[in-house]
Every structure is written in structure tokens, then in C-alpha cells.
Amino acid sequence: MNEVSRYLTEEVVVDYADGLISRREALNRLALLGVAAATAVPMLAACDAKREEATSPPPSAPLSPANPSAPAGPPPLPTEAITFPGVESRTLQGAWAKAQSPKGSVLVIHENRGLTDHIKSVAGRLAASGFNAIAIDLLSAEGGTAKFTDPAQATAALNAAPPARFVADMKAGIDELLRRGVGTKVAVTGFCFGGGQSWALLNAGEPRLNAAIPFYGPAPDNPSFAGSPNAAVLGIYAELDDRVNATRERAQAALAKAGLTHEIVTFPGANHAFFNDTGQRYHPQAAAEAYQKVISWLGRYLT
Numbered sequence: 001m002n003e004v005s006r007y008l009t010e011e012v013v014v015d016y017a018d019g020l021i022s023r024r025e026a027l028n029r030l031a032l033l034g035v036a037a038a039t040a041v042p043m044l045a046a047c048d049a050k051r052e053e054a055t056s057p058p059p060s061a062p063l064s065p066a067n068p069s070a071p072a073g074p075p076p077l078p079t080e081a082i083t084f085p086g087v088e089s090r091t092l093q094g095a096w097a098k099a100q101s102p103k104g105s106v107l108v109i110h111e112n113r114g115l116t117d118h119i120k121s122v123a124g125r126l127a128a129s130g131f132n133a134i135a136i137d138l139l140s141a142e143g144g145t146a147k148f149t150d151p152a153q154a155t156a157a158l159n160a161a162p163p164a165r166f167v168a169d170m171k172a173g174i175d176e177l178l179r180r181g182v183g184t185k186v187a188v189t190g191f192c193f194g195g196g197q198s199w200a201l202l203n204a205g206e207p208r209l210n211a212a213i214p215f216y217g218p219a220p221d222n223p224s225f226a227g228s229p230n231a232a233v234l235g236i237y238a239e240l241d242d243r244v245n246a247t248r249e250r251a252q253a254a255l256a257k258a259g260l261t262h263e264i265v266t267f268p269g270a271n272h273a274f275f276n277d278t279g280q281r282y283h284p285q286a287a288a289e290a291y292q293k294v295i296s297w298l299g300r301y302l303t
Contacts, residue, residue, distance in 0.1 A: 004166075007196055007218050008112055008159050009033055014243055014272070017047040020280055025152075032156035069284035071277040072291040076124025079135070084179075086140070086172040093137040093144045094173065095120040097127035102184055104210070104302025105177040107170060108135040109190030109197045111276070114145030114154040118278045119191070129295050131302065132181045136173040138166050138197070158193065166197055167204045174208055185302040187211035189294065192273055195236075195244075199251065202228045211301040213294055216244045216272050219251035225258040232261040232301040236290055238270040238283075261301075265293060 079095035123133035195217020205227020274283035
């Protein structure tokens with residue numbers, strides 16, 4: 001099981017443990033990820049046992065799938081569906097949002113459900129804040145996220161793809177940003193799975209990156225960021241996200257070893273995926289504060 005597969009599997013288990021999905025749905029998602037029932041059933045049973053043993057419910061961020069709070073940041077500018085060339089003759093898909101007077105450019109990496117309307121809106125918000133943005137579809141080789149009517153199938157397709165392809169496609173996304181925003185500096189940001197891919201891009205080496213902002217993404221097992229010497233890194237974490245937080249110290253140590261400018265911010269009372277205003281873990285206050293941190297960071301290192 002590679003790092004991406006492990007992360008996606010753990011995400012299903014945590015969603016079940018937090019009560020976001022049913023046992024049947026968890027087993028279905030694990031099966032799609034290639035986890036045999038003989039392995040999946042004990043994993044979920046362990047979650048049940050922990051719940052029964054708990055003397056009091058664990059702290060958690062508010063769960064509200066219909067949260068009336070507005071998304072963090074300004075109203076998004078419209079995005080345009082685009083295609084652009086990748087390696088090995090692949091045609092990549094994405095959502096392009098152009099700033100009126102660009103101060104820099106940002107590659108946006110989606111969560112494990114592919115390129116959703118939420119992620120497109122993030123690109124639009126960044127454009128409204130003065131930064132060109134492309135939200136890339138890392139399922140382009142499979143025909144694009146829109147091909148999948150079931151988000152769990154989109155996650156399974158990401159799981160089946162070779163991780164090296166994601167890095168190649170993200171580098172092609174930077175090519176496209178530089179083509180469209182000649183002379184601008186470039187950053188990457190990503191959420192959950194996309195946060196992990198932001199770390200993976202840094203780990204693979206990308207000297208064209210001037211900034212990187214992974215949101216609650218797991219760091220690679222043995223990170224080395226020396227190949228991305230120009231990237232100023234803002235790592236965003238959530239206090240209640242124990243699973244991803246377990247990788248925080250090794251990310252910070254690798255950043256320090258590589259000599260990269262960096263800051264690690266952990267938002268109190270927030271959980272994994274707290275920035276996603278369409279999800280059950282949305283934390284409006286943390287999301288708003290995080291967005292302001294992002295724009296300040298981009299303003300400092302892209303302009």
C-alpha cells in the first residue's frame with residue numbers, strides 16, 4: 001500500500017469513527033479502495049470498540065452539513081473550464097480564474113473527490129483577492145472528475161493512479177500558470193488529499209515554486225524539500241485532526257533541514273477539512289482566519 005492509498009483508507013476509517021458515514025458506506029468505500037472485507041471489518045470494529053470504551057464523547061468541531069455561514073474569503077470570480085498539455089501527450093483539465101491585476105499565480109489541488117465546485121470556488125476566491133489560479137483536475141487521465149457520478153468512485157480512481165503521475169500533472173499545471181501569467185511568481189495550495197499532494201510536489205523538487213500552502217495534508221514518510229529551495233511554506237493544521245497532525249513534526253523538521261522559510265499554524269477547535277464550507281466539519285471562524293493567513297502569505301512571497 002503506497003502513501004496515497006494509506007491516506008485514503010485512513011480517511012474512510014476516520015469518517016466512520018466520527019459518524020460522518022454509515023458502516024455500510026464505509027465498507028463500500030473501503031472495498032472500492034481495494035481493502036478486503038477481512039481487513040475492513042476489524043478496522044471498523046476497532047472504531048466501535050473505542051466509542052464504547054469512551055467515558056465521554058471526544059471533542060469535535062461542529063458538524064453541520066447545511067451550515068448557513070458564508071464561505072471564507074471574497075465572493076469568487078467566475079472560473080473557466082480549460083484544457084492544457086501534460087506529459088506523455090496527456091490533456092489535462094482544470095478551472096481557470098483570472099485576477100484583474102494579477103499579483104501572482106496559484107495552483108489549487110483538490111480533495112479526494114476530485115475537482116468539485118467547492119475547489120473551483122477556491123480558485124475564484126483567490127482570483128478575487130488578486131491571484132491568478134488554476135484548480136487542476138488530477139483525474140484528467142480518467143476523463144475528468146465529471147465522469148464520476150459517485151464521489152467514492154472518484155476517490156477509488158485517485159487511489160488506482162500512480163502517484164508519480166500526480167506530480168507530473170502538477171508540474172504541467174505550473175507550466176500553464178506561467179504561460180498565462182507571464183512574469184508572475186507561483187504558489188501551490190491544496191486541501192486534504194490535495195494538501196498531501198502539495199507536500200509531494202515540494203518533496204519531488206520544484207524550484208519554480210515561490211510559496212506552498214498545504215491544508216491539513218500528510219507529509220511524505222521521508223520528506224526532503226531541498227529540491228524546492230525557493231518555496232516559503234505555510235503549513236495549515238487543525239487541532240482535532242490527530243491523524244494528519246501525526247505527520248506535522250516530520251514536515252517541520254524537513255523544512256528546517258532544507259532551510260526553507262516556513263510557518264506552521266494549528267487552528268484550535270477545528271478538525272480535518274475545516275475550510276470546506278460544503279462539508280460537515282466546516283469551521284467558519286478558523287476558515288476565515290486561515291484565508292486571511294493565506295492571502296497575507298501570498299502577498300509576502302509572490303509580490
